[in-house]
Amino acid sequence: MDELGSAAPAGGNGAIPRPRLEDVAARVGLSTASVSLVLRGVPGPSERTRQRVLKAAAELGYRPDRTASALASRRSRLLGVMVAIHSPFHAELVEHLHTAAEEVGYDLVLSALTPNRDENTAVETLLAFRCEALILLGPLAPASVLADLDRRAPVISVGRRITGAELDAVRTADDDGVGQIVDHLVGLGHRTIAYVDGGKGVIATDRRRGYRSAMRRHGLDEQIGILHGDITEEAGEKAGRHFLDDGELPTAVVAYNDQSAIGLLTAFRRAGIDVPGTISVAGYDDNTLSRLAAFDLTTVSQNAEEQARQAVTAAVERLDQGRTTPREIVLAPSLVIRGTTARPR
Amino acid sequence: MDELGSAAPAGGNGAIPRPRLEDVAARVGLSTASVSLVLRGVPGPSERTRQRVLKAAAELGYRPDRTASALASRRSRLLGVMVAIHSPFHAELVEHLHTAAEEVGYDLVLSALTPNRDENTAVETLLAFRCEALILLGPLAPASVLADLDRRAPVISVGRRITGAELDAVRTADDDGVGQIVDHLVGLGHRTIAYVDGGKGVIATDRRRGYRSAMRRHGLDEQIGILHGDITEEAGEKAGRHFLDDGELPTAVVAYNDQSAIGLLTAFRRAGIDVPGTISVAGYDDNTLSRLAAFDLTTVSQNAEEQARQAVTAAVERLDQGRTTPREIVLAPSLVIRGTTARPR
């Protein structure tokens, strides 16, 4: 196919330069201006011209040079996404961000967060690429830093509540999510429902609050029991062993997240305690692990797709529709009932 | 801090433009040429000039515009990485690619592969960003397509063996990896060692071959037993049930990958069969799951860090050192012994 000498430069070194707008223009005997208009689908050029240009471009294998057009148009049409590359949940968000962005004519630049690459580097990279807006997945930086950043480019925080800063934020109602779990368990007949905490972050605070108020709502104030924990599997395991040592098992345990819940499951199973026969366990996040048949964990889904969609919408509103007052979009999480919760006894 | 009006543009709409090279130059009364030289660390400018420029740039919060410099220098210093965003192994590779690239003065552009975003789009995006080389993680495209691509920009395939095409490839010796597992099991005293296959891909073929030849090497030709399977957890579970239905359990099972091995574990545990007491199980990949205490799976590590490093090196060799003949770099995988393998009986 494509037998024209037009084809391709060498990957080696003596590379033939890729075709430019000018080459396409020369081929059809038009100006680069016209070609540019056609290729961008701007109305103006006649139908005949349009066809000829399109044909020539295809024949030459022309691809616009993003860097050049970004420079000239002062618009990169790029959304920068900071992502913790190891997080399955972020992976899911990215997936949906891609499709949402494409629908509105934007492209994504991903900047990974790793043990050696902090939020600052990640963000500076995005800015260096001239991203027009920054979508930060689960940013940890203080609200004030994010606010400063927002002055350089619109910032949309995803998955984290921002307090005390005027910033766009998309998130799910974490307290509500935990509330749903508690409701579910109470509905099954549970009364002694313990909670394994997730530390001192904003999210952890919300979930803990959700647990507390749900318990109160059901008149189970007396049964409130919170164990220290964090975001890791180990924390869950430790909490599990704590329950076992204690002798007095609750009939259900809700964990801060899926990782922690899986730690609990591991501890219980190892001790020969049947889940959900003897004790019910629930997590939060609906991550890949929770879906494994080996765990089949009841959990709460954060609805990645909708969050992604809203984040892109927020960005577009600020970029193309001149919105300037910050917006907080809080979505309702949804309970995912699987095999680790059942009637007590 | 930073109380200069110099500070920051507005994230809203009436944004103050970011400082340009020219602004820095004006501030110190020099030409943009000099400032450019200083900022890039090119020798020439005097020490005094250097200091003044650096100071001014810092005061203005100047950040070079990648797009502009890429355009002007005809070098983007960008490596494009195609990554299956959902893969934990790829996440690890990306992490190390970042650090390796940074060491040689390159930056990464990630392009995600998702159910709705195929290899072609991913790659075209990278090219549109003017990436100088393409690092493809586990590409599925036919070798010929990759070879064509290589004509547009140097391609480095990671994790997959490329046959019949002149291309750079970095991978681990999959046959050797499985061989190591078999050796380990035989060393423990196992003789009936079954294998759950991974389908018909290049990698699956290599691993299967590794299993076969290792068994033969140990004079266990008679014991060779290969079950149909694929890359998923379900496949492992199915294989596990098959063993159970069959009645005749081998003393050890090696799975194509960790996912599949975890499926096996799930099936066995569910049936009340003790692992590794009654049967040993091993996977391949050393992914995040295998490390969970709940699984604690014996597996094979593909040494992400070294692969990443080699991939970047290969790219740099072609880009900056004019290497033009393709190179295949095959690394030795390493056995990771955990808790799912033990002496038989």
Next chain:
DNA sequence: CTCCCTGATTAAAGCGCTTTAAGCCCTGGT
């Protein structure tokens, strides 16, 4: 015929950088 549109096309001026060749100013040799 002339004039004024209208629709199609394009010349030309950048976008924010890099890079090359030229320029300036000194110093030191003769």
Next chain:
DNA sequence: ACCAGGGCTTAAAGCGCTTTAATCAGGGAG
């Protein structure tokens, strides 16, 4: 006193595109 040479600095020409204002060819109206 003159010139060569070295150390710094910079003017200016792009990089590959976009965009604005201007040009141009027709066509219908007057």
